[in-house]
Amino acid sequence: MASFTNPMAASRSTGPVILAWAFVERQTNLWKRYWAWELVWLVYGVVNTLAITFIAREVEQAGIAGARDANDLVLFLLLGTLVWAYLSAVLDDISLVITWERWEGTIEHTLMAPVPRWVHLVGMSVFGVLHAIVRTLLIFAIALPFFAVDFSQADWLAAVAVMAVGSVSIAGLGILAGVLPLLYPERGTQMSFMVQAVVLLISGVYYSVEVLPGWLQILSYASPATYILDGIRGAIIEGEGVGALAETLAILALFGALWCRFPSLCSRWRSAGRSAPGS
Amino acid sequence: MEQQALKVTNVSKYFGGGFDYRKLVSWCLPVTASRPAVAHVLRDVSFEVRRGEVFGLIGANGSGKSTLVRVLSTLLLPDSGSVEVFGHDVVKASGSVRALINRVSADPSFFRNMSSYENLLFFGRIYGLSPGEIRVLVPEVLRRLGFKEEMASEPMNHLSRGQQQKVAVARSFLTSPVMMLLDEPTTGLDPRSRRDVQRFIRDVQRDHDVTILLTTHDMEEAEILCDRISFIAGGRIVASGTPLELRERVARGRPVEEIDMEDVFMELTGHDLEEDEAPAEMAAHG
Numbered sequence A: 001m002a003s004f005t006n007p008m009a010a011s012r013s014t015g016p017v018i019l020a021w022a023f024v025e026r027q028t029n030l031w032k033r034y035w036a037w038e039l040v041w042l043v044y045g046v047v048n049t050l051a052i053t054f055i056a057r058e059v060e061q062a063g064i065a066g067a068r069d070a071n072d073l074v075l076f077l078l079l080g081t082l083v084w085a086y087l088s089a090v091l092d093d094i095s096l097v098i099t100w101e102r103w104e105g106t107i108e109h110t111l112m113a114p115v116p117r118w119v120h121l122v123g124m125s126v127f128g129v130l131h132a133i134v135r136t137l138l139i140f141a142i143a144l145p146f147f148a149v150d151f152s153q154a155d156w157l158a159a160v161a162v163m164a165v166g167s168v169s170i171a172g173l174g175i176l177a178g179v180l181p182l183l184y185p186e187r188g189t190q191m192s193f194m195v196q197a198v199v200l201l202i203s204g205v206y207y208s209v210e211v212l213p214g215w216l217q218i219l220s221y222a223s224p225a226t227y228i229l230d231g232i233r234g235a236i237i238e239g240e241g242v243g244a245l246a247e248t249l250a251i252l253a254l255f256g257a258l259w260c261r262f263p264s265l266c267s268r269w270r271s272a273g274r275s276a277p278g279s
Numbered sequence B: 001m002e003q004q005a006l007k008v009t010n011v012s013k014y015f016g017g018g019f020d021y022r023k024l025v026s027w028c029l030p031v032t033a034s035r036p037a038v039a040h041v042l043r044d045v046s047f048e049v050r051r052g053e054v055f056g057l058i059g060a061n062g063s064g065k066s067t068l069v070r071v072l073s074t075l076l077l078p079d080s081g082s083v084e085v086f087g088h089d090v091v092k093a094s095g096s097v098r099a100l101i102n103r104v105s106a107d108p109s110f111f112r113n114m115s116s117y118e119n120l121l122f123f124g125r126i127y128g129l130s131p132g133e134i135r136v137l138v139p140e141v142l143r144r145l146g147f148k149e150e151m152a153s154e155p156m157n158h159l160s161r162g163q164q165q166k167v168a169v170a171r172s173f174l175t176s177p178v179m180m181l182l183d184e185p186t187t188g189l190d191p192r193s194r195r196d197v198q199r200f201i202r203d204v205q206r207d208h209d210v211t212i213l214l215t216t217h218d219m220e221e222a223e224i225l226c227d228r229i230s231f232i233a234g235g236r237i238v239a240s241g242t243p244l245e246l247r248e249r250v251a252r253g254r255p256v257e258e259i260d261m262e263d264v265f266m267e268l269t270g271h272d273l274e275e276d277e278a279p280a281e282m283a284a285h286g
């Protein structure tokens, strides 16, 4: 038992990347155990995507729009549901992690480990993003054959750039929502659900933000999801390249940078963990 | 390394109730959160534990033992007073303290659907152990605790409470802490498993120079394991000493070996160990 004789466990110096990866590994193990739920969410995601995108076909059949416009609407709605599937998966994974650990009863043991809070958050975010990519690609692959859509004009590089930069800002939003239950043990979980609901309303997921009443449009500027959706639709429907989307990308990068202020906020985790269960 | 492992100085802890708007804004504005109606759970607690010592903390339900352990493990901030673990302050140097300690609580607290091995893998990894080290250590530790190895791949919620508790003990010793906080480690174990765990604790403590703080309701366990004992009642340390010293304090001429430790506790604290304490007093002591 070599390790027991090691007088100072503290002498182990493990890099933040390896520590963060431990969280990815754990979430993957959990995910395997909850595969039935994963299947449920996949089916839900596919059905949601189909149900909403078929609205475009209805619009065409009812003669409200011509075939050409209806095709654009198919793409518009398809991208909206897919991006929202992706964003909500990231938001869920990150924002529910504290609630989850509280429910499992492991939170005290995780929080008392010698892992800096930001490493914990990065680990959870990396898992959230990877998990969301897998789920969204599956939904995309299953839903695509239902619609004859034309991707010939799409600039995929620009789309990937928007998703990559956008993921950082969404992870930040997820962390904000995830920290709430720690700061406010009584109401935090409810608050983090509300954050997600409001983001859905103001970000123009199924419509352009211009259709919202003026005062809601103002809020939409504050949601990174607005710019992600804008950028993705620009890249795939209009074929805008990275250059044309520079402004959107810059705004998203700014959101991402803002969230980097978070480690100082997270230093409050310890005092906020005071109502963790197990007393 | 320092000879003094733990130094607790005048620690008090309150639990405040109700919503406080200052908490809401305190991360962006320079205000400090106030404490409205409060329960005074730890009162001016002071004691020291020497390196390599096993120190027992005995008290009735609700006397503040777990709260104290949470303060020592950096999960709660003391409202006043200070705690040093091998010279590191639990508030100012929480990172250094965390690397030195680990804890077993009465409630095993694992990811229920993951196997014990997967749980141990995660909790070892976040203390910086490599998967290779964990693969070697886990079967060894589990064997010494009398835990059947073939159970290690079962989901935690298929294990009995006692088996889970053994995995919890394994989790904390796996990371070779220099200081262990054992909060009722044998609660819920059958006599045989209790002995397995007690023997394991004693062996590790003897062979690996671990300092242990143990809370328990079990007087026999305290006497077997502890070098020194403190009685805690109403959040206050009311008596401390070796088991023999504590007996002598109430002996009044009787031979010490005839005195039951439970009676010593009764006499020194004025409480019955089996009885819950009244909830911590409100407000008046804020």
Ligand SMILES: Nc1ncnc2c1ncn2[C@@H]1O[C@H](COP(=O)(O)OP(=O)(O)OP(=O)(O)O)[C@@H](O)[C@H]1O
Pocket (backbone or CB within 6 Å): A274, A275, A276, A279, B015, B039, B041, B059, B060, B061, B062, B063, B064, B065, B066, B067, B068, B278, B279, B280
């Ligand atoms: N998060 C909390 N909020 C409010 N009060 C709390 C909290 N945690 C503990 N208390 C109160 O503090 C007191 C001491 O609790 P603690 O868990 O420290 O007792 P204990 O000595 O460990 O008891 P037991 O032997 O039952 O484990 C109790 O009166 C409890 O109600």
Ligand SMILES: [Mg+2]
Pocket (backbone or CB within 6 Å): A279, B065, B066, B067, B106, B183
């Ligand atoms: Mg307790």
